[in-house]
Amino acid sequence: MAEAKVKVALARDLLNKNKLAAADLRKGFAGAGLTVINILGSPGAGKTTLLEASLPQLCRDFRVGVIEGDLFTSRDAERLAGSGAAVVQINTEGGCHLDARLVGGVLDELPDLDLLFIENVGNLVCPAGFDLGEDARAVVLSITEGDDKPEKYPQTFRTADAVILNKTDLLPYVSYNLPDVLTTLGRLNPAAAVLQVSAVKNESLAPWLRWVRAVVSGKKEGSESVSGGIR
Amino acid sequence: MHELSLACALVEEVGRDAKARGLSRVTSIRLVVGRGANVLPQALESSFELIKAGTVMAEAQLLIEMREPEFYCKRCGLRECRDTLWANCTACGSPAELTGGAELEIREYEGEGPHGGSKG
Numbered sequence: 001m002a003e004a005k006v007k008v009a010l011a012r013d014l015l016n017k018n019k020l021a022a023a024d025l026r027k028g029f030a031g032a033g034l035t036v037i038n039i040l041g042s043p044g045a046g047k048t049t050l051l052e053a054s055l056p057q058l059c060r061d062f063r064v065g066v067i068e069g070d071l072f073t074s075r076d077a078e079r080l081a082g083s084g085a086a087v088v089q090i091n092t093e094g095g096c097h098l099d100a101r102l103v104g105g106v107l108d109e110l111p112d113l114d115l116l117f118i119e120n121v122g123n124l125v126c127p128a129g130f131d132l133g134e135d136a137r138a139v140v141l142s143i144t145e146g147d148d149k150p151e152k153y154p155q156t157f158r159t160a161d162a163v164i165l166n167k168t169d170l171l172p173y174v175s176y177n178l179p180d181v182l183t184t185l186g187r188l189n190p191a192a193a194v195l196q197v198s199a200v201k202n203e204s205l206a207p208w209l210r211w212v213r214a215v216v217s218g219k220k221e222g223s224e225s226v227s228g229g230i231r
Numbered sequence: 232m233h234e235l236s237l238a239c240a241l242v243e244e245v246g247r248d249a250k251a252r253g254l255s256r257v258t259s260i261r262l263v264v265g266r267g268a269n270v271l272p273q274a275l276e277s278s279f280e281l282i283k284a285g286t287v288m289a290e291a292q293l294l295i296e297m298r299e300p301e302f303y304c305k306r307c308g309l310r311e312c313r314d315t316l317w318a319n320c321t322a323c324g325s326p327a328e329l330t331g332g333a334e335l336e337i338r339e340y341e342g343e344g345p346h347g348g349s350k351g
Contacts, residue, residue, distance in 0.1 A: 003255070003343045010248060014240055014262070014335040096233050125269055126233035129335075154316040155269045155333065187317045187326060 018130055021100035025133030028107075029116075035219045036116045037212065038132050040156060041140035042149075043122030046166040048076045050140055050199040051117060052083065054209055059084035062114040062216065067106060069098040069121045076119065085117075086110050097126035100133060115216055124153040136161040136215045143167040147177045150184045157185060162193040162211050169198040234270060237335065238278035242286055245340055249287050254344035257288040260337065265298045267316050267333040272297065287342070300332030 013019060029036050041047045051066060058064050064085040068076040069092060077089035088106045090098060098120050110116070118134065120127040139160040141149055144167055150157045157163060163185055171178065185194055193211055197204045241260070249257050264270050272295045279293050299312040304320035304327045311321060312332075320327045 003345065005258075005341065005343050006252070006254065007339060007341050008248065008252065009339045010245070010337045011339070012244055012248075012337045014237055014244065014337055016244060017240055095236075097236075099236070129233065129269055155267060158267075158316070158329070190326070 015129065015131075018100050021104060022131035022133040025100055025104055025107075029133055029135070030219075032112070033220070034113055034116055035216045036118065036132070036134040036136075037215060038127075038134035038137045039117055039119045039140060040124070040127050040137065040160070041120075041122065041164075042124050042142070042145055045122070045140040045142045045145065046199050047119050047122070047140045048079055050164060050166060050197070050208070051080060051085075051119065053199045053202050054205055054212070055080065055083035055085050057205075057209060058115065058212065061213075063112065065110045065113040065116045067098075067103060067110075067116065067118045069102075069119055071095070071121065086113065092121055095121070096123050097121055097130050098132060099130045103132050115212070124149065124156050128153075128156040128159050135219050138162045138164055138211075140164045140166050143170050143174060143176050147181045150181060150188055154188055157188050157192070160189060160192045161215075162195060162208075163189075164208060165194060165196045166199055168196045169201050169203060234274035235278040235282075237270065237275060238282055241279060241337065242282055242288065244337055245288060246286055249340070249342050249344075252342070252344065254342035255287065256344070257291045257340055257342040259292045259294060260288065260340040261294045261296065263296050263298055263334055263336045263338050265300065265332040265334045266314075267300050267329065268335050270335065291340075296338070298332050298334060301330050302327035303330045304328075 039047050055064060066080055066085050066087045068089045070076055071092050071094055074089040077087045080087045088109045090102055090106055118132055137160050139156055141163055195207045195211060197208050245257060245260055264272060276293055283289050300316055301312050302318055303310050304325060306325040307320060307323040309320050309322045318327050
């Protein structure tokens with residue numbers, strides 16, 4: 001039989017499969033009345049420390065869960081073990097980001113919750129492209145990483161609903177142009193909340209906690225996600 | 232290095248579509264990649280070369296078309312492409328909104344099969 005040539009105009013998003021899986025997750029989360037916050041940031045930015053500092057307070061008002069994403073070890077899950085939150089660890093064993101399928105695979109291990117944090121793999125590049133069905137995305141950026149990071153990793157900051165500037169207690173000791181960073185963030189993503197905290201000192205957590213509570217109540221009222229920017 | 236995950240998604244998406252159409256071979260794939268999509272085209276090409284063996288696209292050529300970020304100015308309505316991910320409008324100077332240039336799209340592919348495939 002003769003082979004015939006064909007041209008197929010597919011016009012399909014390359015991340016189609018992840019987007020469909022994320023849409024399924026989002027529907028499931030909505031049905032369960034669960035608010036989900038995806039936390040991104042470099043290794044060492046303070047993502048786990050921020051959770052350590054805030055979980056005791058959040059656990060008073062909500063049933064909280066955490067999915068910890070790391071290449072290897074359950075160290076972060078162990079750090080959060082006594083926090084009052086239900087914690088599940090995903091090891092990607094080299095994978096640089098979490099995707100919707102990985103998140104969907106561990107949901108059975110969590111009890112009924114009001115609020116779920118997904119701490120993504122420490123990486124300012126890859127996680128930005130993968131929707132996890134979250135209601136909001138928070139990027140933790142620490143002072144010690146340098147003031148050039150928003151310009152160097154624009155997609156991550158562009159897709160954030162909140163940017164948590166962490167380790168502000170170190171501002172007097174490092175060369176860091178804070179006004180410049182705030183200007184860059186304002187240009188990259190004017191809709192994002194910028195919150196300055198020092199998680200390790202338990203300082204200035206109030207605006208962060210307020211933001212988290214606002215995301216939860218926004219979801220309860222059935223409003224659209226607080227998302228801004230291009231995903 | 233999420234280009235490998237993207238290459239896997241590419242092989243899966245095109246493979247499924249080609250199978251549904253009854254195609255026996257995929258000869259070329261055209262991708263549109265925005266400069267704001269965090270993707271290095273060379274890494275995507277290398278990843279595709281690594282994983283295409285043994286699939287219907289084993290001999291397929293990957294053609295990547297890069298797309299510049301596109302901006303829209305809400306104040307004066309100017310649309311323009313710029314080599315940056317944030318910009319002020321070149322006409323009136325107000326902050327412009329990024330409206331394109333972050334896409335990752337499998338635009339089209341070419342293949343061969345009996346009668347050009349069942350649906351082709």
